[in-house]
Amino acid sequence: MNYSQAQDEFLRELSEDRRRGAGELARRCLEMLAECAAQLPASAPEELHEDLRRLAEELMRTRPSMAPIKTLLERWLQTLAKNPEEKLKEFRTRAAEEAGRLSEFSLQAAARAAGCASEAIGEGQTVITHGYSSTIAEVFRLLRNKDVMAIVSEARPLLEGWRLAKRLQQWGIPTTCITDAQIGLFVELADVALVGADSVLADGSLVNKAGTRLLALAARECEAPFYVCCESFKRSSAPPGEFELEEKEAKELGFPEKLGVRVRNIYFDVTPPRLISGWISEEGIRTVY
């Protein structure tokens, strides 16, 4: 496989990845760019720089609902600014190292955000969540000895809630798994709703797995606080109206195609800031955005 094929392969993998959250995928992109920086054929730093810029921009376009990909890759491109003294080999090393440094920085930020969220949740509380987020999984791991209970909605179409429930079970956290349709019933048993984020928009609106907005509405209705926890790299400068919500293949839903009914499969929804009690990041908890 040549470099061009490897890039195409990675772009397809990124486009089709339904398992990883936005933060994990952004770090995967940085890893891939580090590899390309080290190995792409080039005869001068300018040529390699241009190829890396083009590739990074294609990665950003591939998952438009995931702000951290854009944020981290743009920040990485900024670090690559020309140094006229630099040789190709030095440029390769620096570009790869910067990608690794940003990836590590993002990982640490997510871990600190999770730590901050875990401190906000009291001993013995019941937490309801929706979708899979590695940051929220980390919050539960930190809470595993604090006698908390979890309510996890399955998150159709791909039921990633089941994956989270499985991990919580391994950590000994009593977990109840429900259909998304039962969120309105089970939010009443929860002390707090806590979700991750794919992106947080300019006004504080939350872009997350479709169904999150219903959880926020239901939490508000029974006066349970609704928190979002994610690292600051997930912040986007886009206003809610200009943000693209990714849609995936209708066939994922399993509806018999021959019926001719239009089937929609939008992966994310937008929860407005008025339904959010707090934004938790590595910087602490903000209650006003």
Add this chain to the structure above:
Amino acid sequence: MNYSQAQDEFLRELSEDRRRGAGELARRCLEMLAECAAQLPASAPEELHEDLRRLAEELMRTRPSMAPIKTLLERWLQTLAKNPEEKLKEFRTRAAEEAGRLSEFSLQAAARAAGCASEAIGEGQTVITHGYSSTIAEVFRLLRNKDVMAIVSEARPLLEGWRLAKRLQQWGIPTTCITDAQIGLFVELADVALVGADSVLADGSLVNKAGTRLLALAARECEAPFYVCCESFKRSSAPPGEFELEEKEAKELGFPEKLGVRVRNIYFDVTPPRLISGWISEEGIRTVY
């Protein structure tokens, strides 16, 4: 198969029926009681009356979330009041006829309620609904030439929304099918939310397929009216706190059992009257309950 086996068979069928709504099942119960009235072995009217009463009470207990079964069967039992002149054969005929008359009356009421709802929905409107209700299907049938569009959520676990979508498609109504998790996204495209009912409680609270409450919350959030349409037999005198919400087998959700996670499968939820814009029945539209 003897009569006792046939009754057990019917009770199991009633308990496991996930396809029919409350109104249809109540009418099935009346049919079955009419058959028993005509054929159960008995030597005197009193004996048959007692057997029918016991059977009717067992039917009511089998589906506690479905008020019309209780309402119609109690009404039927009232019509069976002793007539000392009556012979066994006359009693059999009268009991069977009363059951048929009530069933027909319920069917007509549902049809009139549907007619009333269809008049409330304007030409060219988009209607969002959740769950399967024969009354709501009838509303759409009446609207098939009024240029309306439908958004139907699938209604996990058994995806009865797909069944409704299929019927709407046959009537030429442009229909979009979504996961329950996307309700918050698609309610914004709807002019009105319209659902059927399993029961309407003493304070006007709506008992319907789990997820209905989320649709009502989302409709309120974007200022779309939320209507419930059902015949008056679905009214229950029970207050919300004393109403039993049926729970079915966890295995219907398909969650791998070996994980040991607790899986809940409550079929109905309760939508409080403050989220309901109007109650449509054969008597017309009430906007206050």
